[in-house]
Amino acid sequence: MPSIKEHTLHISASTNELERIRHFVADHAGRFGFGEDDINDIILAVDEACTNIIKHAYEWKSGKPIHIQLAMRRNEMLVSIIDEGKSFDPDSYKVPSMQDQLNQKKRSGYGILLIRKLMDHVEYRKRNSRNEIRMTKKR
């Protein structure tokens, strides 16, 4: 069996915490041997996922929990982020057209697109009141 190392961060849903989240991810991804470009990709994907939870799952209500778990397997990192807010239906997501967004002065909707571009695999799970986004990045 390959060894698995896990690291967990529990935070309350606030944009105040984004920098701490990024440091946590960068620190462990670096120790796992990812190069700088990959570390930047993972940091941004986790930031986008947590920002979406703060904005959409919890609708900016502070004090709600977000659990981030990093698991290192032989050649990949698994990031699991769990919240207890409104769930996200990935099938309902349509990639926004940049020109349409500009015309309508809209600004959101790109977090999911970035996550998909930055990570190797992304999936969503829902169990009872808990939502989980699971993302992996190969080293």
Next chain:
Amino acid sequence: MSKFEIRKRSKSEVTILDIYGELDAHTAPILEKELQQLIENKFVHIVVNGSGLEYISSAGLGVFMAYIEDIRSQDGDIKISSLKPKVFNVFDLLGFPTLYDIVENEEKAVDRFK
């Protein structure tokens, strides 16, 4: 907590915003407020010098998206210069270079308004 700072200068008719630090969902309102004030005061020839920008997420990119039509409708524009490669990469992933002038240095960005 994320740190972000804006310093404002002008070169003839162009307002230059030097931005430093990390532009995420926490700090994006600082840039938003600055752009709103510039638009209200009709300073719509804007160069954002990103040489000090260490990080950007889609919340930061969203600020540029939200105000660009207002600025262009007043015959202005936002030109973005001097981005570090890791920051430019995020702009590039979302296709910004096709809709925004993103240039290597501030001088070129200012020249685009001539």
